[in-house]
Amino acid sequence: MIRSVLTIPLFGACLALLATAGTAGPGDSRAFLCQLQNAVIPEIIASGYELAIIDYSRDGSDAGRYHADEIRSMVERGITVLAYLSVGEAEDYRYYWDRAWDADRDGTPDPGAPDWLGQANPNWPGNYRVRYWDPSWQRIILSYLEKVLAQGFSGVYLDTVDSFEYWSDPYNPEGEALPVDEAAHRMIAFLLRIARYARERVPRFLIVPQNAERILDFDVNGSLLTAVSGWGVEDLFYWGTEPTTPEWRAERFPYLDRVIAAGKFVLSMDYVDDGTGYRGANLERIVDYVTKARARGYRTYVARADRALDEIVVIPGIQP
Secondary structure, eight states: OOOSSSSSSOOOHHHHGGSSOOSSSSSSOEEEEEEEESOOHHHHHHOHHHHHOOOOOOSSTTTTTTOOHHHHHHHHOOOOOEEEEESSEETTSTTTTOOOTTOOOSSSSOSSOOOTEEOOTTTTTTEEEETTTTTHHHHHHHHHHHHHHHHHHHHEEEEEETHHHTTOOOTTTSSSOHHHHHHHHHHHHHHHHHHHHHHHHHHHHHEBSSSSSGGGGGOOOHHHOOOOOOEEEESEEEEEEEEEEEEHHHHHHHHHHHHHTTTTTEEEEEEEEEEEEESHHHHHHHHHHHHHHTTTTOEEEETTTOOOOOSSOTTTTTBB
């Protein structure tokens, strides 16, 4: 059963959103879905979303991955399906992980761990920074990509692109730091390798990085902007249930404007729904976010404030 389906009448302000300008990108809907845990394919099909970001697996493991016919059942119904893929961090619940790399789980790689493995991300237990330019790590990601391609996904949603910022920070805990332009160019080269590899096999495969849009400053010949299909962005208008600052938005808007101007789509996801129901302050905040994002030509997803991304949020008149 689909959770979070609204059954009460919406305020007129919500219905007015239907008149806002549409966005570029696959499908006609101005909303998309992101569910990285517990995704059930028939529920996604029934939800009405035309673009969905999911994990390649029900539980993150290789044994739990979706079958090709499940992904095909969505694609055949006109749903664009992107597979989440973290390119700048290793996750200890993935098929490639060896427990011996951090047997005591203290967040520091043990002796014998691969050279590309860095410190754990303190904000996301079980996620470890990686030297994403290392050929061995890149081979792991390409093997992961092979699985995604075999499943029949429409594209990939590439997370932790902002790792280039981590590896150029002289105060990171790794004991090494790259010049920021070098870190950015290494990430751009990696993203372009992913795009080439995928499109040699599926020519229209979609490549959608998330966040780290500042990397476009280092895309000196425009190759990255040409290669991507769109860009994902989180926490643009709200950080949880609190508005972001005008300075934060003003810093990010120009990059996303470049994406739109290049004929690509922007997927905006803010975690503004506090779960109290669609009325009062919660509704007003949701309407404010969606109105502002769609006015700039972005597709939107109103996500729960807990950031779990473990359910489908359907708000008639707003999403899908």
